[in-house]
Amino acid sequence: MSLLMVGTMAFDAIETPFGKTDKIIGGSCTYIALSAAYFADKPNLVAVVGEDFPSEDIKMFQRKGINTEGLQIKQGEKSFFWSGKYHNDLNTRDTLATELNVLADFDPVIPDAYQDCEYLMLGNLTPSVQITALKRLKKRPKLVVLDTMNFWMTDTFLPDLKEVLQMVDVLSINDEEARLLSGEYSIVKAARKIQRMGPKVLIIKKGEHGALLFGEKQVFFAPALPLEDVFDPTGAGDTFAGGFIGHLASSGDISFENMKRGIIYGSAMASFCVEKFGAERLINLTAEDVEQRVQEFIDLVQFEIDIL
């Protein structure tokens, strides 16, 4: 089942209480692709980078089966750059620098070979670019999942965000973003309000407190794995989304029951992501690592009660 992922590929410079990095590769599509590639067969990627983006990293993507035909490499230009510093609790961060560079006029060209797309993951990106990408698919995919962030919920971008919300099946955001978008403090009320904006299914990520999946009537909750240390949360949400849609695309099943499994796979992948800086931990995982982590989730929440 063909999976297409659209998002950013970038350099990040990250500072956490545990250390700091020079420029390392990041961006929503980097995390989504590295995570989804553990599940989906030959996922297709659309993104833009400058000539400074390391060719060895692009080759690493290709070795993982990721199709980079849709990756635009702009000669003479620089890749998107973001720099941030996390506070001690790792739940909040300050943005130190944002240099759009090639992202400023990103035109998401879809290669012809990608037109068989059945599963579309719109990673965090300018909402108008997400809309353009979706409109360029000749056939509406079976499932469209959108990730976004608080930055696009301000006056300038909100009309576009609302437009794209009406075009997607699943939205993935965090709890603070859900509150901001809905104006409701109660997560349950926020979810119902956001579902009326378009997406029938809503994922609300709560970081170390797990994630909620709201269907039309059902609700499912998956915890985060209790980790001794969260080293660097950058990309955890994108990694989660990549595991989620990667599992759905690989199984070809978009039932609520299977989305629950997607949430567990996404949570497992995110739990790896935060163990090291950037995407480092995602690059060298084995299938056994992933299955073992999923077993830890099962052990964590499994109980048996006989209801009378």
Added chain:
Amino acid sequence: MSLLMVGTMAFDAIETPFGKTDKIIGGSCTYIALSAAYFADKPNLVAVVGEDFPSEDIKMFQRKGINTEGLQIKQGEKSFFWSGKYHNDLNTRDTLATELNVLADFDPVIPDAYQDCEYLMLGNLTPSVQITALKRLKKRPKLVVLDTMNFWMTDTFLPDLKEVLQMVDVLSINDEEARLLSGEYSIVKAARKIQRMGPKVLIIKKGEHGALLFGEKQVFFAPALPLEDVFDPTGAGDTFAGGFIGHLASSGDISFENMKRGIIYGSAMASFCVEKFGAERLINLTAEDVEQRVQEFIDLVQFEIDIL
């Protein structure tokens, strides 16, 4: 299996964003007893009140099968009174008034008929009084569960708290208290450190984010039910503890597997508690209400994945 509960019975005046109450009944033992009585047969209570405590409420306890022989009623004195106001997020609160009254010199006398105690719940109370109660049991109970709070983690009371921690099997506290007691920010590190202080089993309550149960090696997580509105969180932690030990006492099984079920029953009871002011919602539950709520927990977290 005989269950003994020691704690406070009090008047509370509560203000939340949704309204305020005059003096209503509260206190750790009130919530523990009302919750445990849905599971355990004729639980025994030790607490102290003044002559102002409503006799109709004591009769209500008795109608629920709670043995009040150990309830001291001090003529000419007033019951413990607490008043608090919750902030808008309901996760933090200010104490507006604390009048110890009869609690100032509470001597936890254990009636002879209570000496068959196999399950002891030491509800939130001065640690030295918890120690006295435990020492007055001629035979060490099969299981001792302790609940406490941040107030006892300051210099004055910490030595007593550390002493009682060495005497108990299970400790139930919230995440902020776990951080304060251990000096560790990571909940997993905090848990391991607190377990070395005495209790082999540790419950860390995270309010709307659920609860973690740490065994000697195992970890179990139960979510809180996603509620549209939390009306008043007062007593939720005590209600949780009452459901937990009530289930253990009723089943006579202190295995980790059965403690998981206890956590689910405790979470179900707590989810009722927060729906109305004070203990109001706990008073008129039916067994069917409880079983139905437990089924909602099962539906919320249940998933099936075939691990290769």
